[in-house]
Structures are given as C-alpha cells and as structure tokens.
Amino acid sequence: MTPIAANPPIIAVSLSSPEISTWKRARRSLFKAKWPVLALIILSLVVFMAVFAAQISPKDPNRQNLIDRLKQPMQIDAKTGKIENFLGTDGLGRDLWTRIIYGAQVSLAVGVMAVVVGGLLGITLGIIAGYQGGRVDDIIMRLADIQLAFPFILLAIMVLVVLGPGVWNLIPVLGVGQWVTYARIARGQTISQREKEYVEAARSMGARDIRIMLQAILPNVLAPLIVIASFNVASAILAEASLSFLGLGVPPTVPTWGGILNESRDQILAGKWWPAFFPGLAIMLTVLAINIMGDWLRDFLDPRLRGRG
C-alpha cells in the first residue's frame, strides 16, 4: 500500500529507536498513515454491527412484508411520513439494512473461524514437517502439492454439495483450503530456527520435542503468519460470499451478504439495483479494510518491505 510510503525514511528512523515499546510503535506508525486508520474505523463499525446486531437493527431480519416489497432506498412511507427502510426492502419485503447488519455476523464469524481452523492445522503440520524433516516432511509437503494442484473452489463445491450448506460445514472447508500457506511458511521458519542456539539449549536441558516446538519454536515463527492470516480472513469472506451466492454457503434463513445477493438476482433484470448493490458494497468495504490493515501490518512487522506493495 503506497499512500503509507510517502515518507518512509523518517518513520524508519524514529521506529528503530529501541526504547519505544512495540505497542507504542504500532500506534505511532498507524496514525502516521491515513488509510489504515480509515480501514480500522470501517472494520470496527462492521465488528460492532455484527456483535450488536440484535440491539441496533431496526427490524426483524426475516420478517416478510409483501405489501412493502422492493421499496426503494430512502423512500418516505406514505403512512408514517418517515423513512421506514433506509436501504429499501428486498423481493419479500424484508428490511435490507437489517439483513445487512445480520449478514456481518456470518461473514466475520466464518472469515475468522476459517482462519483459526486453517491456521491451527497449517502451523501444526508446518512446524512438525520442519522440525522432524525426513519422511514426515515429505508426506506433509506432498499433501500440500496435491492440494495446490486443485482449484480450491471445486473442492469446496464438491464437499458442500455432499454435506449440504451450513456454517459448520463451511468453516472446516474454508479452513482446509488455507492450511497450505501457513504450513509452508511455518515449515520454512522452523527449519531456519531449528539449529539456533536457544533450541539447542532447550534440547540439551532435556526438553521433549513437543515442548521445544510449542515453547521455543512457535513464538518465533508467528510474526509472518499473522500477516498471512489477516489477508486470509479477507479471502475467506470473499469465498464464503461466492459459495453463498451459489446457494452452497449458509441456509437462506440466515441472512448473509452473499445469500442476499443470490436472492436478489431475479430483481436485477427488472432494474431493481439496491438489493444487489448494498450487500456487495458491504463485502467490498469489509474486505478492502482488512486488506489495507493487512498491508499496514506487514509493513509494520517488516519495515524492509515498506512501499514495495
């Protein structure tokens, strides 16, 4: 992300002074750059929407009202004289704004959980592969190759067709789709850490392998993985939306951004743009905010990359 890079040398110098704590450094570098701050605000709003959906949403997300179907955004209600549905209503008269607020819950939960599942799986396998080497390493990395040789969405489609749609099917599928990235990086980092003195010291004191992996190696391989994880939340959200759009993600009773878009397909040809426009906008803003934050995080954790995009 380049807008951050307008004056890199000055930041770099002020950051490298050792007496400033990491947290303070993070705050400073964040507020020097305007885009990450904006992204953080958007992200906080989305999280707030998801957590307090029941409290802040004006209507019931699933209440149908066929008289009020496909009301335009900002349309003043003839009876009450007020704007009843600020973003309009969908084909079944449900309030679009309410459904988008509730949709944030599934998008964020699935995005974060998929990364947790994929991260745990990938980091575990990656550290084991890197630490043990030999045949274990070979098997794990061949598995990774097989998975990389296969467009992920097809796997997801096949598994979800068989298991049926649902959040609890979606999360492991998306998680499994991500493990390879974490595993490869964790493996590389582990190999570079394996022969360091501190691991050697732990081993000579008689620590068991599992303890060395968890207490000595894991904390030292996490930094680059955090950056990958942040980008992967964004791509999991996009994948969830695509699968929901295909009718495979989450059952239609649960409002999701992709699902709302899917339901609005019939209205598009009639020129009713809003039921399709707003959920897509919500996806785009959320994913954009996460990507910008991820970029900032990467630059922050590895200043050498700053401005490289």
Next chain:
Amino acid sequence: MSRYIARRLLQSIIVIIGVTLLSFLTLHLAGDPTYLYVSERASAKEIEETRIKLGFDKPLPIQYITFLGGLARGDLGMSIRSRQPALQMVMDRLPATLELTIFAMIISTLIAIPIGIISATKRGTSLDGGIMLIAMVGQSIPGFWLGIMLILSVGLQLRWLPISGHVAVFDPILEGNLNEAIANIPGALQHLILPGITIGLFSLARNARLVRSSMLEVLSQDYVTTARSKGLSERVIILKHAFRNALIPVVTMLGLEFGFLLSGVVVTETVFSWPGVGRLVTNAITQRDIPLVQAAVVVFAVMFIIINLLVDLVYAQLDPRIRLG
C-alpha cells in the same frame, strides 16, 4: 529436460489420483449413490438391480479402480438428470469456458504489466499511490457482484454491450471451419468483455501489484545501478534490463492464476448465462447431479495440471538460472 518432464508427468499422475480419490470418496460419503439414480417410488428389487447395473454393489477399492479405468477411457459415468455421458457433456461446454478464461487472462496480464511498470517507475508519487489504491479496491470486489453491477450499468442502463449469450470461436475451429471462426470474432469479443472483466479484475489488480513490487526489487539490484552508471537511458534500463527479470514472479503466478480464473468462471458464467462448464456445474450442484459435478472437477484439475507444467517450462526459458532436472 526430458527426465524433468517425465518426473513432472509422474507427479501429475499422483496428483490426479489424489484428486479423483477425493472426489470418489466425497461421492460415496454422501451415502449409497444408487439412490441418486432411482426414483423415490422404486421398489427394493429395482434399487438392487440398479445397484448391480452401476457396480455400486462391489467393494469400494474395486469400484475406484473401475472408476480410474473409466477415466482412462474417457468414461466418468452418466449424468443423473440428462442420462448422457457426464464427461462428454463437460467436454462439449469446455470451449466456451476456455474462450472466457483465456480472454480474462489476456486482459488481466496485458493491462497489469504496463500499469505495474508505470507505478514502479513513479514510486512514491500520487500517480503510484492512486494506482495502488485502485488495485487494492480491485482485489476486494467480489467478482459476481462486479458482474451484476456491470450488467445493471453498462448492459441495462447504457445498453453498450450484451449482458448474456455467447458467440462461439473455438467450436468452429474444432469443426475445421476457420472462416466462420474469423467471422465470429467481433461478436464474440462483444460478448466477452463484461464477463471477462468480471473474472479478470481481481487478477489484474493483483498482477499490477506484483509487477510493481517485483520491478522495485529488480531496480534496486546492482546490475541496474551498473547499467545506470554506464549512462544507459532509463528506457533501456527498464525495458531491457529490469523488465525481463521482473516478469519471472508474474509468470510463476500465471499457473496458479489459471486456477483462480477457473474458480471465477464458476460464478461468472452463472451471472452472465454463459454456456460453459461453470454454469453446467452450478446447475449440476443445484440438481445434486454428483457424477456431472465430479466430471467437471476432474476436467478442471487435469487442465490446471497441464497449464502449470507448461508454465514451469516457460519459466525455465525465461530464467536461464533455473535448471530443470
């Protein structure tokens, strides 16, 4: 070189076995597949007959070997809905999908390379910042939503381009009718633009960022400094010295890119009513026509493997430091 290709082919076979085993197991995990082929009111005897006829009564390992044998002969079973050979149905739709994928790949690469170079050479300027912000937005737009918005604006409001349908180019070529193929090109392009942008925008944005960062990496290398100190013009340095090396990571990405674009095809074809494999799969999903889904998955995986093999070969041509073997 030929040893390398042989080893890669062997690896590809392992991958194909992995993929087909996975899809085979998924099909059987769903329960006895016989019930997909019989009507709900079928008698126990009818079900048993169908089971034996389709070979579902045999042990799973034997069924899998039969399945692999079928794959080698180009037989992946029958579509449940249309009762036609599933693989044939997929192959019939493949040319339309390839037209779309290749078009998307061309626009995403051809536009991304100059944009990335400009951005890298103007590093730190507002032009660079603007381009990279747009690229970041482009990477955050869900493809299917972009497609719908293009249909609404460019298609329905402005009426500039058709919003659905397909004019075939590859099909007439396959039939040996070159004149028809050439005559079809203008119409085909008109129909390709909107779905092509829908699929390609994400890759375009990502490639632009990739070209930029890879250019920046190369431009900071010693040999570029040497070229500069020799007094070569910036144009020569960028085009002759830096560009070729900056292209290497982009070529690497192209293989994976194809997989990405194929994923995009699945949703985009639905949005634009494109008569390709993607829409076939989506319909097969909603009808739970598992053999058809399976056939499409296998075809996509095979294509993905072939493309990646080709990419690796090109890659070695581009970078003499890489010795295949």
